[in-house]
Amino acid sequence: MGKSRVSNNIRTLRFHNEEMTQQQLADKAGVTRQTIIAIESAKYSPSLELAFRIALAFNVKLEEVFSFSPEEIEGVKS
């Protein structure tokens, strides 16, 4: 599995939220710490619901946490 085309700022957001730990974020989002690690390292793209729950945990909009880079898709020119 390669890197996801969905990138995120979770690490930065955690840092700016009183250095929230991965476990704390996992508890707030209702997932395991391993899932947060996989999302943070862009190995796993979360469902829309989980993405919203993560954004809610930081009290920010979804697009402030996740971004999508369509130019990275093969054969698609932006």
Next chain:
Amino acid sequence: MEKNMSYQERKTIAMIVSSVLIYLVYSLVLFLKYQNGDFLNIEPLRLGAVIILLVIPLQIVAKIITMILFTIGRAIAVQGDPDIPIEDERDKSIEEKSMKIAFYIFSAGFFLAMGSLALAWPLSVAFFLLFGSLFGSDIGSGIAQFRYYRRGF
């Protein structure tokens, strides 16, 4: 093997070991019974069906026992609440992907078994292939699951 294995990785390894053990023991029992001549009076088609049908509930029971032992073992290791992590969407996705692999392996074994019958090979070959594909699909899905957990997804 890295030192920090997650709960899911440990559980997957326990399941793989349990599968290998149950198939080994079951095969050994069947082999000893065969050597004793216990199967001489049973029709081969019926014998094959019984052998394959028996391995499925055995496998389910073995998995339940493994899960109980694993939870007890973990509780002892952490000296208290085993704190079993919740199953989230990534776990379900990994399970679906590994089940797909199990399905492919079993399908391959099934087609080979049907092929062997079409070629008029002995019935035992078809049953060996079916038995082998059941084992292979179980182990294959376990290994795939472990691999998915190891690399993240």
